[in-house]
Amino acid sequence: MWWIYALLAAFFAALTAIFAKIGVENINSNLATAIRTFVVLIMISIIVYFRNKYKNIGEITSRTWLFLTISGVCTGLSWIFYFKALQMGEVSKVAGIDxxxxxxxxxxxxxxxxxxxxxxxxxxxxxxxxxxxxxxxx
Known part of the structure; x- marks a missing residue:
């Protein structure tokens, strides 16, 4: 069943590129990234809260925190550069190169x-x- 989630991720990533290209037309790309990040934070926080998945947060190891933090920094940098590229280039090329x-x-x-x-x-x-x-x- 993992591949269904992977296909859904690809589908929504494609929509993300289209909507992001429209969204960065008249706004600073870093501000656009911040808005997108805020929306993602709220959305996933609601999901975690209502599925009661936050209760074992104290059991997370320092190694896990470290690598999730590094991953988060990489995600942030990826999004910052992606939005800047979308603002400057054609979405079909930017998404393809991404x-x-x-x-x-x-x-x-x-x-x-x-x-x-x-x-x-x-x-x-x-x-x-x-x-x-x-x-x-x-």
Missing amino acids: KLSLGLTIIFSVVFLGETISWKAALGAVLIIIGTILLIFK
């Missing part, structure tokens, strides 16, 4: 996590990287 993250994630999973990948995944990563280069350099 998906280079998939190819990089495959590479990073091998290098940092020691995961093994199939030749199909490796080929997919290479094709994503080639596609990204084609988007950048028409």
Whole structure:
């Protein structure tokens, strides 16, 4: 069932790009990122609260806090650069280049996590990287 969630994530990420492009037309991209982040914070806080998932927060290890904090910083930086790129470029190109993250994630999973990948995944990563280069350099 994990793949259903992954497909839903991709679907909503695509809508995010379209709505974000419209939303950053007449506003500073950093302010737009802050507004988006605030909305996400409120939305997920409501979900956590009503599903009673906040009760074990005291059991979270310092290692988990550290890596979630680093991940949060990376997310914030990604969003800041993404919104600036959306403001300046075409959404079809910006979103396409942003998906280079998939190819990089495959590479990073091998290098940092020691995961093994199939030749199909490796080929997919290479094709994503080639596609990204084609988007950048028409």
